[in-house]
Amino acid sequence: MKRIFHVWLLCCCVLSLKAQQQVFVETESFTDRGGWVVDQQSFAVMGSSYLMAHGMGRPVKDASTTVTFPAKGKYRLWVRTKDWAPFPKGPGKFQVLINDVALKPVFGESGDDTWKWYDGGEVTVNNEQVKISLKDLTGFNGRCDALLFTTAAKFTPPNESAALAAFRRQLLHLTEKPKEAGNYDLVVVGGGIAGTCAAISASRMGLKVALIQDRPVLGGNNSSEVRVHLRGEIDKNYYPKLGRIVREMDNGDPGNGNPDGSEYGDDRKIAIVKAEKNLALFLNTYVYKVEKEGDHITAVIGRDISTNQESRYTGTYFSDCTGDGTIGYLAGAEFRMGRESKAETGESLAAEKPDSFTLGTSNLWASVAVDSVTTFPATPWALQFSDEYHIDSYRADWEWETGFGNFNTIRDAEKIRDHNLRAVYGNWSYLKNSKPEKYAKQQLAWVAYIGGKRESRRLLGDHILNQMDIQEGKMYPDGAVTATWTIDLHFPDPKNSKYFEGQEFFAGTKHIRVAPYTIPYRCLYSHNISNLFMAGRNISTTHVAFGSTRVMRTCGMMGEVVGFAASIAKKYHSSPRGVYQEHLKELMTILTE
Structure with a gap:
């Protein structure tokens, strides 16, 4: 009832605003970002990206854009921001400049770590073309979501999530019908190693493929943005055909956190994808909505993280390679998050009681x-x-x-x-x-x-891989991806816990070594969404087994298998489960050739 009231109140506010003048600017749409960066990591919570001054303690160059105002006159400025480290006041200070003149208020030091609108005072607009800039004062991650200029004297923009989402759509003039981006045999969402390999594999099998990624680069944790090196062996594979695409993605071993971002091969990854004639690449697009008919996904809708333009992608099959299991979650796929108990799984390494603990x-x-x-x-x-x-x-x-x-x-x-x-x-x-x-x-x-990220949702398939499968080396008929990484479950470093109890930021681990084992194909499609594949760290495993399957070369081989399976499903007008039930021999033959 409270949410309905907020939406009703917003509608009343929007109607009153029609008689007023207003200019709404999402900061991620600035034409010149200067030294500020676009952060989309909380899109699922905020419904938007934002600009952040990530200068590592050195103020960054101003971000700026030019905006057309409907009329000259006096406007009230509202700035949506937060104090990200209020102890008692944080360092993320910035100012708004109008035509290169700084306004008096300093934002980002309120002592409040919640996103909300702050009154920026009255602004006089003398020309219809106005230059707006964000001036970083510290280099310590000040951030700004949006700016609103309004002639409505008593109007305060909404902060409640549902009302704010409707408010954004209204002022961004987003239509109910997004742009049609095409129909595909396979729509892969998530451009990490798993998703990129799935898209390439399917494309080379003749499928028309869309690869949708929410960042400007491919590779996920192996990109220059995160800089984690690839792990997991591909030369111990029971099926030598698997891993060929992973090798193409592999840029050597620059280690973790190499200061030279070029060592991670962003440009080369994109070039490999763009060379595929059957593959359409959509970068900077966050998929936030799924359309369904029964247990069948018919389309996904994504929003450009900079322009907010919405696009709709229809398809026969979909593959969730987001890591967070976003598509499965939106579609109502069964999933787990956190640790199972020993009583439930029978695993000696499982927790005594189920909980929400995840790797960090x-x-x-x-x-x-x-x-x-x-x-x-x-x-x-x-x-x-x-x-x-x-x-x-x-x-x-x-x-x-x-x-x-x-x-x-x-x-x-x-x-x-x-x-x-x-x-x-x-x-x-x-x-x-x-x-x-x-x-x-x-x-x-x-x-x-x-x-x-290491761990979040795990989508459930027709088989849930567990510790015993791994340690006993069970060879199921659909055993596909060969995995070699240890059972590697992180926990807070004891010394770090002593000094930062409840605020740990440093991990330890104990590697439980395993012999090469296979991950069944049944772990790579959803148990209850009939046309959904998955590859990467969100596949169907227990928390314990996930500790071994999560590394990127292994995830890339999962993607390759998904591409092969999708081609068989299309050939026979079947489903991911149908490939296992009726065409498994053909899938395993592809893996061995």
């Missing part, structure tokens, strides 16, 4: 040596370190990780990333100011602002 998210970082002494400011708003406890390192590795059940990896993606940033900046400030003999001529060269 990493934001890697690296410093480089420079010729002269550099400084880094004190960071009272960050995590605080001491001689007794700090991380003495020039760069991060996988251990820099936040989550562990304290945060939901989907709902709290922004909080997780921000907590990681508070750890990185706080530790680096300590190293620079307390260990000058070692760090005086070191400078932060790169800090990831896109989180590298």
Whole structure:
């Protein structure tokens, strides 16, 4: 009832605004972003992307755009932002400039870490063409979602999520019917290693394929944005044909968090995809809606993360390679999230009781040596370190990780990333100011602002891979992808927990080694959505088994299998399950040839 009232109230406000003048600007649509970056990681929560001043402590170049106002006159400015690290006030300060003149209010230091609209005061518009800029004051991740200029004196923009979503659609003039982006045999959502390999595999089997990715680069955790190296063996494969596309994606081993982003081969990955004649690539598109008929997906709708243009993709088959299981979730696919209990799974490594614990998210970082002494400011708003406890390192590795059940990896993606940033900046400030003999001529060269997720939803298939399947090396008739990685379940590092209980950001692990084993094809399609495949870290496993299947070379081979299976399904006008029930021999023959 409360939500209905908010929507009703918004409708009344919008009707009253029709008699007023208003200009609504989503900051991610700025024509010149300067040094600001687009962050889309919380689109599922916010319904929007935003601009962020990610300068690693050095103010970034202004972001700017030119906007046409409907009339000259006085407008009230509203700025949607937050204080991301209010301890008691955070560092993300910025100003809004109108025609290169800074307005008086300083945003991003309110002491409130919730997204909401802030009054920016009265603005006089003397020309219909107005230059609007965002001026970063600190380089410490100030952020701005949107700007509203209105002549309605007593109007306050909505903050409640449903009302805000309707408000955005109204002022962005988004129609109910998105642009038709084509009909495809297979629509792959998620352009990490798994999704890219699935799209290429299906394309080479003759299918018309769409690959939709919510970032400007492919590779997911193996892109220059996250910089995690590939793991899992492909030369121990029971089916040597698998892994060929993974090899094409492989740019060598630059390690984790290499300061040289070119080592991860972003351009080469995109070039390989664009060379496929049957494959259409859609970057910077976040899929947020699914259309269904019964248990059958008919279309997905995506929104451009910069322009907000909406597009509709229809298809015969769909593959969820999002990592978060987004398409399956939107379609009503059965899924699990967190740990099962020993009583449920019979696994010796399972938890005593089921819970929401998941492996965390990493934001890697690296410093480089420079010729002269550099400084880094004190960071009272960050995590605080001491001689007794700090991380003495020039760069991060996988251990820099936040989550562990304290945060939901989907709902709290922004909080997780921000907590990681508070750890990185706080530790680096300590190293620079307390260990000058070692760090005086070191400078932060790169800090990831896109989180590298490990675990969230796992979509359930006709088989749920478990610990016994892995350790006993069970060879099912549909055993397809050969996996080799250990059962690698992270947990908070005990020393980190001692000093940051409940706020851990550093992980430990115990590797349970396994012999090469196979992942059944039945783990790669949904149990209850009839035309949905999946590949990557969201496949059908228990939490324990996931600890082994989640690495990217293994995920890439899953994608290759999905491409082969989709071609068989199309050939016989069948379904993912139908391939297993009626055409398994043909699928396994493809894998062995």
